[in-house]
Amino acid sequence: MGEPELPAAGRPQPRRAAADEGRQGGRLRRAARRSAMPLLAAATGALPVLVFPTVGWWWFAYVCLVPLLLVLRAAPTGRRAAKLGWYGGIGFLIGVMSWLIPTLSVFIVILAALLGLFWGPWGWLVWRTLHGRPDAWRALAAVVLVPSGWMVIETIRSWQYLGGPWGLLGASQYQQHPALVLASVGGVWLDSLFIVAVNTAVVVLIGTWGRSFVAYGTLAALVAVTAAVCAWAPQPRLTGATTSIGVVQPGGSANEADRTARGEKLTLGLAPLRPDLVVWGESSLDYDLTTNPGLTGQLAVVSRQVGADLLVNVDAARPGTGPDGGGIYKSSVLVGPNGLTGQRYDKIRLVPFGEYIPLRPVLGWIADFSKAAGVDRRRGKAPVVMTVPEPGGRTLRIGPLICFESAFPDMSRELVRLGAQVVVVQSSTSTFQDTAAPEQHASLAALRAAESGRSVVQATLTGVSVAYGPTGHRIGRMLGTDDRGTTVYTVPLATGTTLYVRWGNWVPTLCCLLVALTALCWSLLAWKRRRDTAATA
Structure with missing residues (x-):
């Protein structure tokens, strides 16, 4: 006896079941892609770490943003691209600031997540100009606006209270002569702009299957x-x-007296070489010399025996009250054969969450989980140019900077405008000794030399110590992090001013104005479209 026939509604529907399974599989694949895209954006955003020391693939800078740009242009909507831009910014910051991981541990993710928000609008801008197959006008807009938008990010995050200009793309080209010449015209900013423009033109070529005359023309023009x-x-x-x-x-050395004794002994070893000036690294002394005549006398004796002034660096409490006294300062102090010369420079730009904690009453607990200073350092008021006597009655005018300050192009520029013949950087990256930080920091001196048209000498406690001539090319041997000892750099003196010294930060200023004007025009067009739509409804 046969089975009863099922009604149509109860019959198996293999095609419908297969379709349902297909739709479910499609939803799962889309969900997997959505969850993978943030990780992909973060991973591609971190690729620029390869262009900086210690890896140093400088050539990779000209395509290092291409993978991230492709991820952003493939986003389904502008809002999604903005979110992916944020993830890309997180990856970029964790990559270029990876040397902070031993110090900040998991807090580097929080810091990167906050600063990475600046990449959100840039992600939308990339999508707006590059999604799909851009026509000639959109391609041209992309190669102008995408690099300008990146410059806005570099400008904002270079504010000293947000961490300063570390990891600027242009800084990766510190060994390339054309890049150093560009830096003399527009600072490291012009190098960054050039790099992002090349990356954008490559993406335009990819997005148009290599048939974009705008991209070819842009590359040729660049x-x-x-x-x-x-x-x-x-x-x-x-x-x-x-x-x-x-x-x-x-x-x-954890023992200040031992560090001072070693510094004195090494300095005395320079006597046969008769240098014009001897420079010690950052925080080489833990005592205020105005209240320690014994130590000051020791240094004066060393100065007489070597036949040169000593530029030491003091990290110590200074007596006094009121706005001009009291508190701990980091200071460059010039000591001569007769003791203190009266010339001193107090560090102006301090390292946030290092030398001070912003809003310490609220965020002071961070000191318990990091190596931030237990007591905030005080800020100096103005740059200083010091006069150093030389043989034959001549004088040398030096402009001191202290560690973190050499990351700021405008500081060495101002010293040159004040008459400095040589820029001297006193540094200590001992906290980050086994990371990429010492070499990355030393590389910045080359950019500062090219921008300012003056020789730059960097002296550190634990390396890297180095010198660069007025065009940004290295002079003499470098003292690495494994070296202990002394060296004498014979650096050339130069006159005249570079265009960067004359014009200052004209590149980021123009880029910010261009992006702001474009945003205003797009906003007005969007408002007009909404008004016209409402009028015809």
């Missing part, structure tokens, strides 16, 4: 303009005179 600038840009004029600066790198 090369041609760079060549023209390198041939035309005025460079500092070497006077033929030189000065010799001895650098003392004693190595780290």
Whole structure:
């Protein structure tokens, strides 16, 4: 006897079941893609870490943003692209600031998440100009606006209270002559703008299957303009005179007296070389010299025996009350054969969450989980140019910077405008000794030299100590993090001013104005479309 026939509603529906399974599988795949895209954006955002020391793939800078740009342009909506831009920014910051991980541990993720918000609008901008297959006008807008938008990010996060200009893309080119010439024209900012423009043009080529004349034209124009600038840009004029600066790198020590004794012994070893100036690293002394005549007398004796002034660095409490006294300062102090010369520079730009904690009454607990200073350092008021006597009755004018300050292009520029013939950086990266920080920090001196048209000498406690000439090319041997000892750099003196010294931060200023004007125009167009739609409804 056969089975009863099922009604139509109860019969198996293999096609419908397969379709349901297909739709469910599609939803699962889309969900998997949605969850994977943030990780992909963060991973591609971190790729620029490869262009900085210690990896140092400088050439990779010109395509390092291409994967992230492709992720952003493939987003389904502008809002989604903004979110992916935020993830890309997190990856970028964790990558270039990875040397902070041993100090901040998990808090680096929180810091990156906050600063990474600046990449959100940039992600939308990338999608707006590059999604789909951009026509000629959109392609042209992309190669102008995407690099300008990146410059807005670099400008905002370079504010000293947000951490300062570390990891600027242009800084990766510190060994390339064309990039150093560009820096003399527009600072490290012009190098960053050039790099992002090349990355954007490559993405336009990919998005148009290699048929975009705008992208080809942009790449050709970038090369041609760079060549023209390198041939035309005025460079500092070497006077033929030189000065010799001895650098003392004693190595780290928890015992201040031992560190001072080693510094004195190493300095005395420079006596046969007769340098014009001897420079010690940051925080080389833990005592205020105005209240410690014994230590000041020791240094004066060393100065007499070597035949040169000593530029030491003091990290100590200073007596006094009121706005000009009291508290702990980091100071460059010049000591001569007769003791203190009266020339001192107090550090102006302090490291947030390092040398001070913003809103300490609220955020002071961070000191318990990091190596932030237990007591906030006080800020200096103005840059200082010091006068150092040289043989034959001549004088040398030096502009001191302290560690973190060498990351700021405007600080060395201001010292040159005040008459500095040589910029001297006193640094200590001993906290980050086994990370990429010492080499990355030392590389910044090359950019500062090229921008300012003056030699830059960096002296550190534990490395890297280095010197660069007025065009940004390295002079003499570098003292690495494994070195302990001294070296003397004979650096050339130059006159004249670079275009960057004359014009300042014109590149980020123009980029910010361009992005702001574009945002205003787009907002007005969107408002007009909404008004017209409402009028016709």
